[in-house]
Amino acid sequence: MAEEKKLFKVTIDNITIEVEPGTTILNAARMIGGDVAPPAMCYYSKLKGSGGKCRTCLVEVAQGSAADPRPMPKLVASCRTTVMDGMVVKNITSERVLDARAGVVEFLLINHPLDCPICDQAGECHLQDLSYEHGKAGTRYEFKRRTFEKHDLGPYIQLHMTRCILCYRCVFVADQLTEKRVHGVLDRGDHAQIATYIEKALDNDFIGNVIDVCPVGALTDRTFRFKNRVWFLKPVDAHRDCPKCAGKVTLWYRGDEVFRVTARKDYWGEVHDWICNECRFEKKKTSDWVIEGPTNVSRHSVISANHYVKKEQPKELLPEIIGRNPKLLMDIHDVSEVNKPTIHLSALPGPAHSDDFNNNGVSSK
Amino acid sequence: MQPLTNRAKPVDRRPMTLVERIYLWNIFKGMMITLKHLFKRKATISYPEQKRPFSPVFRGLHILNRDEEGRERCTACGLCALACPAEAITMEAAERKKGEEHLYREEKYAARYEINMLRCIFCGLCEEACPKDAIYLSETFAPANYQRKGFIYGKKDLLIPHPKEDPEAYKKALGNRYKQSQNAN
Numbered sequence: 001m002a003e004e005k006k007l008f009k010v011t012i013d014n015i016t017i018e019v020e021p022g023t024t025i026l027n028a029a030r031m032i033g034g035d036v037a038p039p040a041m042c043y044y045s046k047l048k049g050s051g052g053k054c055r056t057c058l059v060e061v062a063q064g065s066a067a068d069p070r071p072m073p074k075l076v077a078s079c080r081t082t083v084m085d086g087m088v089v090k091n092i093t094s095e096r097v098l099d100a101r102a103g104v105v106e107f108l109l110i111n112h113p114l115d116c117p118i119c120d121q122a123g124e125c126h127l128q129d130l131s132y133e134h135g136k137a138g139t140r141y142e143f144k145r146r147t148f149e150k151h152d153l154g155p156y157i158q159l160h161m162t163r164c165i166l167c168y169r170c171v172f173v174a175d176q177l178t179e180k181r182v183h184g185v186l187d188r189g190d191h192a193q194i195a196t197y198i199e200k201a202l203d204n205d206f207i208g209n210v211i212d213v214c215p216v217g218a219l220t221d222r223t224f225r226f227k228n229r230v231w232f233l234k235p236v237d238a239h240r241d242c243p244k245c246a247g248k249v250t251l252w253y254r255g256d257e258v259f260r261v262t263a264r265k266d267y268w269g270e271v272h273d274w275i276c277n278e279c280r281f282e283k284k285k286t287s288d289w290v291i292e293g294p295t296n297v298s299r300h301s302v303i304s305a306n307h308y309v310k311k312e313q314p315k316e317l318l319p320e321i322i323g324r325n326p327k328l329l330m331d332i333h334d335v336s337e338v339n340k341p342t343i344h345l346s347a348l349p350g351p352a353h354s355d356d357f358n359n360n361g362v363s364s365k
Numbered sequence: 366m367q368p369l370t371n372r373a374k375p376v377d378r379r380p381m382t383l384v385e386r387i388y389l390w391n392i393f394k395g396m397m398i399t400l401k402h403l404f405k406r407k408a409t410i411s412y413p414e415q416k417r418p419f420s421p422v423f424r425g426l427h428i429l430n431r432d433e434e435g436r437e438r439c440t441a442c443g444l445c446a447l448a449c450p451a452e453a454i455t456m457e458a459a460e461r462k463k464g465e466e467h468l469y470r471e472e473k474y475a476a477r478y479e480i481n482m483l484r485c486i487f488c489g490l491c492e493e494a495c496p497k498d499a500i501y502l503s504e505t506f507a508p509a510n511y512q513r514k515g516f517i518y519g520k521k522d523l524l525i526p527h528p529k530e531d532p533e534a535y536k537k538a539l540g541n542r543y544k545q546s547q548n549a550n
Contacts, residue, residue: 117442117496118473226458226473229443305447335514338455338477351460357476 008085009066012036012059013093025078025089026057030268037268038091039101039130041108041215042167043079045270050172051079054165055104056130060097063088075100102134108165109139111146111190112216119163121217123230123302126269127165146190153183153196154203155349156222156281157211161193164218170194170210177274178204194218205244208280212263212271223281224260225351231302233259235295240288246273249280250295255339257346258284264295284346419540424489424502427480428538429523432470437524438499441475445491445500453484454491471497478523482507482516504540 007018012029013036019028027045029037038059043051051057057079061072066086075097078089091097109131116122148161166185171194174181183196210219233252240247252260261280263271283289297304319325333341345352384390410417419425430438441458459476461469468474485507491500510516526534 115471117440117444118471122442226441226460228458229447231447232443302447306452330513332481332517335517336455336479336481337519338457338479345457352457352476353459353462354465354476357457357459 006085008083008087010083010085010087010089012089013091019083021082023083024051025059025061025076025081025083025087026051028083029059029078029089029091033267035092038078039126039133040079040268041126041130041165042169044169044172044213045268046274047169047172047176047213050167050169052077054108054167056101056108058097058100058104060090060094061087062090062094098134102136105131105134105136106140109136110141111162112165113145113147113162114139119217120220120225120230121163121214124269125217126215148193151195152222153219154207156208156277158220158222158225159194160218160220161195162218163216164194165216166192166194167215169213169215170219173210173213174204174207177206177209180204205276205278206274208277209263209271209274211280212265215269221260221281222350223284223348227259227345227348227351228254231305233303234307235297235303237264237292237295238289239292240279240283240290242276242279244276245279246275247279248273249275249289251286251289251291254346255341256286257344258286259346260284267298419504423504424487424492426503426505426507427485427491427518427523428501428503428525429478429520430499430501431525431528433528434467435527435529436466436468436470437474438470438497439475439478440471440473440497440499441478442496444494444496448490448494449485450488450490451484451486453481453486455479455481475520478520480518480523482518483513503538 005020008021008023009016009018010025010028011017012025012032015032015036017028017032019031026038026040026043038057040051040057041054043054043057055077057077058075059078060075061081063069064072064087065084067084069086078091105127108127112127116125116128119125122128146162151159151161153159168185171181171184174183183194185192186195187193208221211221214220230252233254236251236253238249238251240249248264249261250264251258252262261275261283263273263275263280265271294307294309297307333339348356432438441456443456446452446454446456455477456475456479457477458473461472461474487502489502492502507516525538528535
């Protein structure tokens with residue numbers, strides 16, 4: 001290109017950045033990074049057409065552009081509004097935005113059950129983070145919530161429609177990653193629900209990605225259901241030669257058991273590469289993978305709790321002094337019923353039930 | 366050197382006088398203190414027969430709570446284990462099946478729940494972390510044991526007695542908290 005592209009100058013929360021025309025405010029803010037970037041529940045940069053549904057990314061435009069400096073009368077959804085030259089945007093510096101966002105969170109939580117202690121998404125749930133950031137951990141809603149039956153979408157994915165916030169991300173995944181979409185949103189209003197037509201299993205190779213894009217715990221991994229909490233697992237980057245996908249994943253370890261496999265996620269919680277169902281659900285052995293090293297987890301995430309990275313262990317002096325290893329007074333596995341080394345919870349196809357524990361053999365390998 | 370506190374006293378190094386050298390006077394002074402204490406109230410109690418009341422904030426042996434209908438409250442969310450600074454708590458979760466609704470309050474429950482009392486420091490952070498009011502530190506001590514393996518407490522050691530099947534034991538296990546809740550009503 002001979003002619004130089006004109007860059008738009010946009011100021012977000014008093015930080016000025018030059019971006020290409022056509023960039024949305026949200027993406028411009030993400031280029032700055034940090035707290036300036038508005039949260040997004042429905043927008044997903046890798047999915048075309050996503051965004052504009054959840055209203056959590058609302059920002060105030062204090063000055064429309066250099067040519068027309070009037071402010072926009074209402075708050076705008078930053079994921080759908082493109083920048084103009086000389087635009088001044090207020091995100092966290094605006095009272096109005098914070099107030100509106102707190103309201104949006106409260107609306108999202110009207111029908112969302114507050115069952116984080118049960119939900120498998122807890123700890124990596126964007127709605128949970130959002131509601132805690134806005135001080136809306138509780139609810140003022142007193143009426144009956146919309147509830148649905150739990151639904152198995154095929155053998156691997158469980159749909160818990162009660163938790164859904166209708167962000168449409170999974171619909172876009174099914175639309176854009178797979179050739180034919182068999183699930184979509186049915187009905188409208190309060191009855192709107194993600195559903196497959198006539199219980200049709202989603203048997204496409206890439207449908208497992210709906211688990212990763214779901215911002216809440218509506219679509220969860222059935223092979224991981226209730227097995228463990230994410231913050232007790234250790235994320236490790238790994239890859240394998242996969243004919244279908246890039247094969248770059250995060251393995252979630254507990255001891256030397258792989259409890260689940262997910263795609264690698266970036267700073268905004270979006271996946272780097274889509275992974276196929278085979279990588280996600282069927283390769284749960286360390287021998288299937290080439291380990292690259294522990295995943296970098298943000299220090300503020302609960303997942304980093306009790307994960308000691310770059311630790312320096314002091315040298316054990318006792319064996320040197322007494323000339324032998326100290327005697328083990330009790331092996332915890334002799335007494336403890338939990339985490340038996342002979343029992344592999346991760347090998348169960350679905351969640352564990354009472355009979356799995358009563359029969360004293362949780363699929364021992 | 367500058368003293369750290371103003372309580373330092375110089376050592377008296379003068380030679381002892383005759384009265385001091387005899388020691389009798391000092392022995393008498395000491396005996397007076399002993400005699401005085403004979404007539405004071407005793408600081409000790411004869412323990413197994415008499416027991417001191419626990420402070421309301423006492424943190425003793427853990428108890429896994431049930432609700433009014435006797436269903437287990439714990440949903441195995443793992444927050445107690447996460448909060449535990451001694452990493453004493455471990456658990457394994459299971460899904461409630463149809464027909465088990467009278468046993469477990471939520472759709473997920475702790476199939477196995479263990480506290481390693483050798484590790485536990487009775488800080489009470491598990492109680493504070495619990496979102497379901499499921500774990501409490503009760504007003505009893507963890508009893509002594511001859512072997513280490515006796516300190517791994519499973520669910521059957523920790524669960525509170527059933528409020529309907531065994532109301533007496535349930536009330537006893539609730540302790541003062543039960544009385545407080547009765548007074549509040």
